Amino acid sequence: MNRLLIVFLTLLVSSVFAHTNLGEQASSIKASGKVFHESISIIRKIHPEFLRHKRDKTLRQGVRTDEYSLKGCVSCHVNKDKTNNQYYSVDKKGQFCSDCHEQVSVSLDCFSCHRTIPKEGSL
Amino acid sequence: MNKTLNRRDFIKTTSATTIGVATVASGITLTTFASTNKVPVTNEKRWGMLIDTNKLTEAGIDGMVSACQEEQGWGSELHSTGSQKPGWIKKLKVKDKATGKVSNLALMCQHCEEPPCVDVCPTNASMKREDGIVLVDKHLCIGCRYCMMACPYDARSFVHEALRNQKEHMPRGKGTVESCTMCVHKVDKGEVPACVASVNSDAVIFGDLYDASSKINQTLRTVQSAQIRADLNLNTGVRYSGI
Secondary structure, eight states: HHHHHHHHHHHHHHHHHOOOOOOHHHHHHHHTOOOOOOOOHHHHHHHHHHHHHHHHHHHHHHHSTTTTOOHHHHHHOEEEETTTTTEEOTTTTHHHHHHHHHHOOOOOOOOGOOOOOOOOOOO | OOOOOOHHHHHHHHHHHHHHHHHHHHHHHHHHHGGGGSOOTTTTTEEEEEEETTTTOOHHHHHHHHHHHHHOOOOOOOSGGGGGGGEEEEEEEETTTTTTEEEEEEEEOOOOOOOHHHHHHHHOOOOEOOOOOEEHHHHHOOOOOHHHOTTTTTEEEEEOOOSOOOOOBOOOOOEEEEEEEEEHHHHHHOOOOOOHHHSSTTTEEEEEETTSSSSSHHHHHSSSEEEETTTGOOSSSSEEEEE
16 A cells, blocks of 8 residues: 555656656757756755846846856747747746646746747847 | 986976966956956946937937837837837927027936935835946836836836737836836946947947046036936936037
8 A cells, every 4th residue: 555655656746847848958958968957856946046046136236147047047948849940938838937837836927027938049 | 316407308397387377377367257247236336328419319319219129129019008108218309498499308217326216116126236227126016106206207117018028138027117227238248228339429428427537427527417307416327418
């Protein structure tokens, strides 16, 4: 019975991340074996804090580094529609951000203001 | 111990030292370039602008407005009606009643040293950076629009509709207040604001007001200039000459 419970719980937890759509650049980085995020569990848990810290430093103090920049997240985790060579928005259903956020029912407010695809000319 | 230096050893040591020095030197240059935006801005600088109303033509002001729209991505709102439309920078006609002299002003956020918009903001969203640039922190903005009412220059606008496809460097969204940022994203990179770049002549000068060697500081010391509504003692960062 216990074994069955463990199997069930593992399936439940992994189902949140199982279908994560990593995005084009992120997938190729992962495939190449390079490490971008030191700890995946940390970035999964506290990426909002990283972003919040960074946004205050950037907006209020003018510190503009690439570390934890939302632009960086978007450009790496975005997917492209192969048929028309257009990017999918990262907050679109089934894309990187909304994939988990919808599953866990946490609203995603970044993209009511922030651009959801990399900037023009980077296609 | 024999310490005579033969030719081969000499070449070895010299090349090793040269490589070493070169590596260190290039490291220093790289860090100097990379560290421009790693440290917080300070109040040793104060960014400002001087607009010469005699030199700046009406077409020049229109050019500034469209350069701003192009750079920051405003002005193509579909559902906002007349007074709801954003206007980060606008053309203003002022007429001297006595002489009938008409001047055209390019009016935008004046980046006050004592900004009334910051005083009234209930959430601390309206803020002034150390280097004098006044901004809206849209993460904190609740859209109450007190700042719009407090601003004597009518420089701020409110986003009335949901937007998509914003500029990467300029997040804009429904329910927040926005205004001229003095192209802070460009200034931090060492560039000049888009509107200043659009004017080819020296009708609009951008620079550090405190830096005695800057063009704006030197010009302000030689020509007569004015602040709009100087009676309010806000000490604006945007100055006008010829009015």
